[in-house]
Amino acid sequence: MQYRKSGYLGSLRIMHLALLAVQCVVLGIALYMVVQKKIPPAEKSLDKILQIAALAVAFAGVYGATVIIKKKLGVINTSGNKLEEKAGQYRMASRIQWVLLECASFFSIACFLLTGNYAFGALAVALIVFFALQAPTRLKMMLQLRLNEQEADSLQ
Numbered sequence: 063m064q065y066r067k068s069g070y071l072g073s074l075r076i077m078h079l080a081l082l083a084v085q086c087v088v089l090g091i092a093l094y095m096v097v098q099k100k101i102p103p104a105e106k107s108l109d110k111i112l113q114i115a116a117l118a119v120a121f122a123g124v125y126g127a128t129v130i131i132k133k134k135l136g137v138i139n140t141s142g143n144k145l146e147e148k149a150g151q152y153r154m155a156s157r158i159q160w161v162l163l164e165c166a167s168f169f170s171i172a173c174f175l176l177t178g179n180y181a182f183g184a185l186a187v188a189l190i191v192f193f194a195l196q197a198p199t200r201l202k203m204m205l206q207l208r209l210n211e212q213e214a215d216s217l218q
Contacts, residue, residue, distance in 0.1 A: 070149055070217040074156060074198040081160055082197075085167050085190050092175045093183060103178040112173045116182055120189055123166025127159040127196075134158070135206050145213055152207055156198060163193045 095101055134155035138148050167189035174182035204214045 078197050082194055089171050089186055092171050096178045104176045109177045109179055116170050116173045119169045120166045123162045127162040131155055131159045139208055148207055149217055
């Protein structure tokens with residue numbers, strides 16, 4: 063597959079931005095519903111269980127996303143594949159990383175919506191900020207895939 067100028071990296075950025083926007087919109091809707099008391103909060107006993115579960119899911123999401131991307135990048139960089147194949151593998155690794163982080167933030171948002179506990183909302187915000195920091199950039203891609211300037215230019 064041949065990548066056009068501003069095609070590959072641009073499409074990755076759009077995908078990341080769309081996933082980020084969805085998380086922000088869902089959190090905004092949840093916040094509105096909690097503030098307006100549209101959903102009655104769950105039992106207090108459920109709050110403690112969900113706090114532990116949300117922290118575990120958040121930790122697992124961040125840890126899993128970090129470990130998986132490092133492993134995938136190690137495989138990509140040692141495979142000796144062509145640039146196009148590396149780019150496809152990088153796209154898939156990025157998607158996996160983003161899905162893990164997005165699932166963790168959605169779980170926190172769901173807990174926030176169920177309990178009305180703003181600690182879940184804060185955890186969701188922290189996960190969304192971490193997700194936002196995973197945005198694809200030219201420099202990041204160059205470093206992670208060990209590309210030279212010409213290779214990076216062909217993918218940008």
